[in-house]
Amino acid sequence: MASHGVRGRSGGRPTLEEVAARAGVGRGTVSRVINGSPRVSDATRAAVEAAVAELGYVPNTAARALAANRTDAIALVVPEPETRFFAEPYFSDMLRGVGAELADTEMQLLLIFAGNDRERQRLAEYLAAHRVDGVLLVSVHADDPLPELLSQLEIPAVVSGPRSATETLTSVDSDNYGGARAAVEHLLARGRTRIAHITGRLDVYGARRRVDGYRDALRAAGHEVDELLIESGDFTEDGGRKAMTALLARRPGLDAVFAGSDVTAAGARQVLRESGLRIPEDVSLVGxxxxxxxxxxxxxxxxxxxxxxxxxxxxxxxLLTEISDRRPPGLGRGERRHAVLPTELVVRASS
Amino acid sequence: MASHGVRGRSGGRPTLEEVAARAGVGRGTVSRVINGSPRVSDATRAAVEAAVAELGYVPNTAARALAANRTDAIALVVPEPETRFFAEPYFSDMLRGVGAELADTEMQLLLIFAGNDRERQRLAEYLAAHRVDGVLLVSVHADDPLPELLSQLEIPAVVSGPRSATETLTSVDSDNYGGARAAVEHLLARGRTRIAHITGRLDVYGARRRVDGYRDALRAAGHEVDELLIESGDFTEDGGRKAMTALLARRPGLDAVFAGSDVTAAGARQVLRESGLRIPEDVSLVGxxxxxxxxxxxxxxxxxxxxxxxxxxxxxxxLLTEISDRRPPGLGRGERRHAVLPTELVVRASS
DNA sequence: AGGTACTGTGGGAGCGCTCCCACAAGTGAT
DNA sequence: ATCACTTGTGGGAGCGCTCCCACAGTACCT
Known part of the structure; x- marks a missing residue:
């Protein structure tokens, strides 16, 4: 779209130097204009911009990266097999948010899968070569060595998930505790008292926080927590079915189920139906x-x-602030931050 | 995993020069070892490799890219909104194949969405900056300017899809014609004669080729093509329902349906069922x-x-051959290639 | 008048590689 | 012994930027 670009005599792309010659200024000045430095007079800036347009100049990324020691790229690392990436809406939602936020940036986003050992090995080499300025790490598991590697290499990184699992890195999480608590409080408000919980995979920290929220909501309302009303699931539909079956066997009188994920809830629903229980008349269900x-x-x-x-x-x-904080060498890179975003209970007919 | 790397005195990553000093050889020799040149004696190679390991040397990508004028990266361009990317298994299958083939390469894969004008603009700048050595273009639409842009910029590229839409670029396609033909021949062999076809979106060339295959299979078997048995769909379930409804209204006696996609077939199936038609007893269905x-x-x-x-x-x-062909400057980059991969009919109970 | 400060500008140095030429040393035919 | 190759090696030049120092010009204080 941009360039009808007159090619340099050598046939290649125009360089900074050629733009400078054309605009009748020095190389440094062109560089300043390109990088939006304020220390350029308006007249000069206009002349340079004209020359850039005429020649169809586009900066050479490699040269810039070499000279400035940055890549203008960040990696979104998915420590999961690709199949899960496509299967779970979590990732596509995440990708959408990331993409939107990055849209008015020069930064480029790389999507990197690290679902098996081979891919992880590749990733390690990749990071060692410092081919990105920063890393976004989604869905970290409990004993994942990646956060450690990242802080060792001093690569700015932000993980999605709770602070504790990744003490060393900045993190962003949604309020699993508050979300769970809100769900249970909602059920209590509906008059339910024998509320079961099918957990998520407990090696996922967020799932544990939900259990905490569940417990605290009950206690805060003056109820004792019946451990037999808690059954662990694994976020899958089948796990939901199995857990629900177990719960019904142990506590046939339960009147509500708070499931660790919607998929789990779907499995639970099926078992409830087969047992002749109506939703929400007999049992309320929340996902x-x-x-x-x-x-x-x-x-x-x-x-x-x-x-x-x-x-x-x-x-x-x-991540972007962390990257720019780090550019001026050393100098107390601020303490790790941890953001928690609020959740929202969406009430529908099942409760 | 690799480096306990002794850091250079300057605190940064070791350079080629430092490796050379450590190994007691010249810079050029180290470069040759790193790049696997055969013109190095075994003893020297061993010494260099030892030094590399000791220092934890990792080549600087930017410097290499600048000096060698290549990026070791290729882009997978998806000219679709992200939602479709996640919704259609086509892309994840494609990504799996691409990833597998790239696994034992130094090449890095970038995933780039170009579903709206803004993203396309970004992509254009990206390509103009020659930030990748080559491009994989999946799912090109009829009047897409991207292939033109790519050949103008002389960026090696391979498109998935038929030759004709993209005369200028190397392409890979599956045998839509043959696949459709096999499907119809299968139905004929089952004794069906009034075979309807719900097409895909006809601005997708592959969908048109399937129509051709459908027609030719019938003609080759000595049947006339009844144009009223052809109804256009759009690859969606809803499109399948509508098309099936129209077909049943026009030709209630049809005994088979060849749908342009599985999703379309699902829509058709629903309408057939609602019309009291049994599959495959009354109507055979192929997706x-x-x-x-x-x-x-x-x-x-x-x-x-x-x-x-x-x-x-x-x-x-x-793409890789095309990239390496082009490295030696100019010199008749070979005629465009076009590969067609065979399809396979998977017979199940619906026919 | 001299100082001090700031603004805008030019261009040297250098980032860490690859490419390639030069050259030493070895090999074999004449 | 001479020449012609081949093999292995060192290191200069240069890729296209950014960073930064130097410096001219102007402005505003003493």
């Missing part, structure tokens, strides 16, 4: 994630919505 | 893509399988 599945369930599922795209945005914000 | 939906349909859907991951592999192959 987590507010995914498409929640809206389309029969009955539509009450669910806790996480602001995942906003999390993506927040991660970029934090 | 296209052999996606998950085909396997899980009731009854399981006969479908034409496209080797999409192999297409991804083939695209990378062609």
């Amino acid at each position: 987590y994630d507010d995914s498409a599945i929640a809206r389309h369930m029969d009955p539509p599922l009450t669910s806790v919505r996480q602001p995942i795209d906003n999390m993506g945005r927040a991660m970029i914000d934090l | 296209y893509d052999d996606s998950a939906i085909a396997r899980h349909m009731d009854p399981p859907l006969t479908s034409v399988r496209q080797p999409i991951d192999n297409m991804g592999r083939a695209m990378i192959d062609l």
Whole structure:
């Protein structure tokens, strides 16, 4: 779209020097204009911009990266197999938020999968070569060595997830505790008292926080926590079915279920139906994630919505400040930040 | 994993020169070892490799890119909104094939969405800056300016899709014509004669080729083509429903339907059922893509399988040769290639 | 008048590589 | 012994930028 560019005599792309010659200024001045330095007079700036347009000049990224020691690229690292990446809306929501926030930046986003050992090895080399200015790490597991590697290499990074798992890195999380608590309080307000919880995978810290929220909501309302009403799931539909079956066997009188994810809730729903229990008349059901599945369930599922795209945005914000903070060498890179974004309970017919 | 690397006195990463000093050789020799040149004696190579390991040397990508005028990166350009990217298994299959073929390469893959004007503008700048050595273009639409831009910029590129839409670029396609033909011949062999076709979006060239295959299969078997048995769809489920409804109204006696995609077939199936028609007893149904939906349909859907991951592999192959062909400047970059990969009919209970 | 400060500008140095020419040393034919 | 190659090696030049120092010009104080 831009360039009808007169090619330099050598046939290649025009360089800074050629632009400078054309505009009748020095190389440094052109560089200043290109990089938006304020220390350029208006007249000079106009002349340079004209020359840039005439020649169709585009900066050489490699040269810039070499001289300035930065890449203008950040990596979104997904420590999961690709299949899960495509299957879970979490990632696409995240990607959307990240992309939107990055849109008016020069930064480029690289998507990197690190789902198996081979890919992780590649990633390690990649990071060692400092091919990105910063890293966004989504969905970190409990014993993941990646955060450690990143802080060792002193690469700015932001993880999605709770602080504790990754003490060394800046992180962004949604309020799992508050979300769970809100869900349970909602059920209590509906008059339910025998509220079961099917957890997520407990090696995921967020899932544990939800359990905490569940417990505290009950206690705060003056109820004792019945451990037999808690059954662990794994975020899958099948896990939801198994957990629900177990719960019904142990506590046939339960009157509500708070599931660790919508998919889990779908599994639970199926078992409830097969047991002849009506939703919400006999048992209220609440999910987590507010995914498409929640809206389309029969009955539509009450669910806790996480602001995942906003999390993506927040991660970029934090990462960019962290990157620019670090440019002036050393000098107390600020203490690690930790942002927690609020969740929202979306009430539908299932509760 | 690799480096306990002794840091250079300056605190930064070790350079070629430092490796050379450590190994007691010249800079050029180290470069040769790193790049796997054969013109190095075994003893020297061993010494250099030892020094590399001791120092934890990792080449500086930017410097290499600047000096050698290449980036070691290729872009996978998806000219679609992200939502479609996640929704259609086509892309994830493609990505899997591409990733696998690239795994034992130094090349890095960038995923770039160009679904709206803004993103396309960004992409254009990106390409103008020659930030990648080559481009993989998936799902090109009829009047897309991207292929033109790519050949103007002389950036090696491979498109997925038919030759004609993109005369200037190397392309890889699956045999839409043959796949459709096989599907129809299968239906004929089952004794069906009044075979309807719900097409895909006809601005997608592959969809048109399927129509050609449909027609030719019928003619080759000595049947006339009844134009009223052809109804255009748009690859969606809803499109399939509408098309099926129209077809039943016009030709209530049809005994088979060949749908342009599995999703379309799902829509058609629904309408057939509602009309009291049994599958396959009354009407045989065949889809296209052999996606998950085909396997899980009731009854399981006969479908034409496209080797999409192999297409991804083939695209990378062609692109890499094209890139290396071009390195020696100019000199008749070979005529455009066009690969067509065979499809496979997967027969299930619906036909 | 001299100082001090700031603004705008030019251009040297250098980022860490690759490319290639020069050259030493070895090999074999004449 | 001479020449002609081949093999392995060192290191200069240069890729296109950014950074920064130097300096001319202007402005505003003493």
